[in-house]
Amino acid sequence: MSKKQKKPVKPKARLPKGLRDVYGAEVRAMQAMVEKVRRVYELYGFEPLITPALEYTDALGKFLPDVDRPNAGVFSLQDEDGQWMSLRYDLTAPLARYVAQNFDALPKPFRRYQSGQVWRNEKPGPGRYRQFEQFDADTVGAPPGAADAEMCMMMADCMEALGIARGDYLIRINNRKLLDAVLEKIGVDAAPDNPQRLIVLRAMDKLDRLGPDAVRALLGKGRKDESGDYTKGAELEAQAIETAMAFVSAGAASHDETLTRLQELVSGSPVGEAGIAELRRMSALFEAANYGSDRVVFDPSIVRGLDYYTGPVFEAELTFEARNEDGEITRFGSVGGGGRYDGLVARFKGQPVPATGISLGLSRLYAALLALGKLESASLAAPVIVLVMDKDEMAGYQAMAHELRAAGIRAEVYMGGSGMRAQMKYADRRGAPAVVIEGGDEREKGEVTIKDLVLGAQKSKEITDNEEWRSGQAAQVSVARKDLVAQIRKILEQNR
C-alpha cells in the first residue's frame, strides 16, 4: 500500500478493472426494470430506504476475525479520525445497522425496499463486476414461516412483472437448519469457520451444474475437472457421502413429497425437525395461494453463499436456455435470492431480531431480458435534429426545437461547430428519425424541408436510380413552416 506513483502530465482516460460505464438504451431498460420491481414491492406494502454508500467497517461486520484490518473483499479507507469505513458490499448489512440505530422509532415488523449500487473488492471476470446494482426487500421483526413464504411469492411476482414467463424461472428453497442437521449426521462440525464444512456445502451446491458423480467425488477424495485442475475433496467416509447424496437428491415433483423425504433424512435431529416445520408452514401458504411447483420448489442442494443465513434460503433461477456472446447455449442461472438472517440485527442489539429478505441482481436480469427480447418497451425515440444551415439563424432553429418539445417530441438543435455533412452524420449516429432543414431558399418561401431518415435508409436499399439517390429527394418533403410539428408527428407515426 506504500508504493509510490508518479502523477502523469497527461492522464490516460481509463477505468479501474471490473468497473464499467452504462449508456443510453441500457440505462433506460434498467430504469424500466427498477420501476416494475418497485411497483411489486410497493403493492406488498414495503417502503423505500436509501442508505449511504460508505459505512463504518465494524457496522458492516467486515473486520477480519482476530485482526484489526478490514476484509480484503471490501473497499475500505480511513476517516480523518482513523476509523475504518467501507463501501457497502450488499444492502442487508446497512439495513441491519439502520434498524438497530432507529429501533424504537420504527414500526415493527419493519418492511423496506432499497435499490442501489454495491461494491466488491474481488477479482473481476466476464460478467463479474466490482460495482453492480441490487434491488432488495426485507421484513425485519418477523418470525419464520409466513414472512419467508411471502418473500418467495413476491420474488416470483417480480419475475413475471419483468416479463419472464412462468416456466422460464423457478424459485428454489432450502433451509440452513436442514444443512446443519445433515452436517451433524455426517459428523462435520457446523462452526462457520470449519474448512471441511465449507467444502461439503460447496460440493452440495454444485449438484445442478456438475451432476451427482462430481459431487460424490468432491465429498470424498476430490476431483479433477475438464481443464485438469484438481479440487481437494471433503474426505468424507463412504457412508457419510451416501447420506449427503441422499439429502441433496431428495427433490421430488411435489412440495409434499420432497418435504416427506427430507423429514425422514433428518429425523431425530432437533434442528432438522425445526427446519422441516418452517418449510411445511411455507408449503401450506404456497398451496393456499396456488404457487405450485411451476413457480416455487424445495431444493435441498441450494446453499447460498452468505454466512449470515440462519433459516430458509431462496434462489431465483432462470431456467430457459439462451446463446451467449460466443454463440454457446447457456442457462442464466441465479438472478437473485435471499433468506432468513436472525442474527444480523442482534449483533448490535444483543436481543434476537428475526428477519428475512430477498435481493434481485438487476444487471444479470438485464442480460436475461435482453436474451429473451423483452426490452423493447424501454426504448425511446431518438430526438429529431434541427440542422444549422446558417449560424445567424440560430434563434429560428431553436424556436423549431422548442415547438417540437412543447408537442412532447424529443428535439434538439445541432450544437457542434461543423458543416452539413458532419451534421447529417451526427443525426445518423444519434439514430434520429428525421432532420429539419431551413436554408435561405426555404426561409424565403416560409418553408422547412424534412428528411425522413428511417424511410431514407429503407429507400437507399431499394433505389437503383443513382440520379434519384444522389439528388437526395428520396425521403424528403418541404412543408410550410407552420406545419413543422404536424409533419414530424406524421413521420413518427409512420415509423412506429
Next chain:
Amino acid sequence: MSKKQKKPVKPKARLPKGLRDVYGAEVRAMQAMVEKVRRVYELYGFEPLITPALEYTDALGKFLPDVDRPNAGVFSLQDEDGQWMSLRYDLTAPLARYVAQNFDALPKPFRRYQSGQVWRNEKPGPGRYRQFEQFDADTVGAPPGAADAEMCMMMADCMEALGIARGDYLIRINNRKLLDAVLEKIGVDAAPDNPQRLIVLRAMDKLDRLGPDAVRALLGKGRKDESGDYTKGAELEAQAIETAMAFVSAGAASHDETLTRLQELVSGSPVGEAGIAELRRMSALFEAANYGSDRVVFDPSIVRGLDYYTGPVFEAELTFEARNEDGEITRFGSVGGGGRYDGLVARFKGQPVPATGISLGLSRLYAALLALGKLESASLAAPVIVLVMDKDEMAGYQAMAHELRAAGIRAEVYMGGSGMRAQMKYADRRGAPAVVIEGGDEREKGEVTIKDLVLGAQKSKEITDNEEWRSGQAAQVSVARKDLVAQIRKILEQNR
C-alpha cells in the same frame, strides 16, 4: 493513517459523520423530482449515462499539485496494484474521462445526462453532507454561445417542471473571461493558484449576501464579521477596488443595459471582449425565445467555485423566502449551476474539446419544494393491513392481501409475532388507511370487519360517549367476505 483500532465485540449502530439515511416519503419525493428533470433533459435530446462511483484519482484530476497524494477533499483508497482511486466528487470529471476514453465512437456533440451520488471529504455542517445527489446535463464538443444559452433555458425549464413558479427562481449568468479581464485591469495575476486572485473572486461572489460595503472591505484591508471573526482582505489599491466594485455592481434591469455597461468596463481587453461577445450571442437567443429578465439575468457577481470553468458560468437561484427549522426567514439561494469547461477533456486528449453543462442539487431542491408545499403529488397511500387474529388462518389472510393487490391497492398481512394491540399500533405507525379483521365469529358468518382508521381518528376527537368509543364500533363495518375489495375501495375514495 496508521492508528490502531480495536474491533468491538458488539458494534455500535451508527453512521460516519456527514452521511445520512433517507426513508419513505422523502425517497419517493426525490424519485418524482428525478423523473421531472429527466423528462426535461430527454425532451432536449440528452441521453442517459451511468459511470461507476470509483475512478482513478489522476483521471479525476485530484492529485495535489507537486505531490503524489490525492487531494484531501476526496475519499481515496489504493487498488491492489497500488494505484489511487477516489470516489467521484462531481459528475463532470467522470464525463470528461468517459468522452476521452470513447472519443471516436461517440456522436459529437455528445449530449448526456446523469443523476447520481457524489462524495466530498469535507467538514460537514447543517445541510452540508459528505454524500449528496446531483443531476447533470452536458454538451461536449460545442463552441461557446448557443449551447450555453440552451443550458440556461433548460435549467429554467427544470425549475418550472419541478413546480417552482416564474419569479421564485432566477438563472444568473456571468463569464469567467470577464472576471479574467477585471483581474487584468486591477493588476491581479489570473493564475488559478494565486491566493490574491481567490480572495478577490470570493469577495465579489459575496455581493448578494453581504452588500457592497462588506465587499469593498474584503477587496481592501479585510473585514470583521458580526461574530468578531476577521477575514483578511485582498489589499487592493483604492482605484482597483472602485474598478472591481463598478464591475460587480453593473447588473441592470435589461440584458442589453447590463452587457453595455460591462463592455465599457472591460473595453480594450481582448479576453473581456471575447467574453462579452459570448454573452451577447446568448442574450440574442434568450430574447428570441422570450426568456426575459424574469428568468435569466446577467450578473457580474457570479463566480462559481470550481476551477475548471473557462467561459460562461450559470447559477440557478431560488429567490423566495421561507422559514428554516429555527423559524428564521431565509432564502434558499443556489440550487444548481454550471458553466463552460473547455479544458477538461483536453487534459486527456491534448486537443481542445469545448464543453458546457449544468448540475442540479437535488437535496437542496427537495428542501425548497418542501418549504413551498410542492411535494404532495409524491405521496402514496400507505398499505391496508390485514390483521392476524388466528395464526392457523394465515393462508386466508394472505388471500385477502392478494385480492387487494390484484385491484392495485397496497396491502400486507401483519408479519410480526405479536397480539391484537401491537398489530393495531403497527397499523397506526404505518399510517394505514384501514385494517381488515377476520376472527372466528366473522369467519363463521362469511364476513370480514373493516376499520376505517382515518375516519376513526376523526371520530375519536368528536365522540363524547365513552361507551360508544370503547366498544370500538365508531368507524368499523362488517361486510360479506366477497365484498372486501369493494368496501376498501370505498373507504380509500372517501379518504382521498
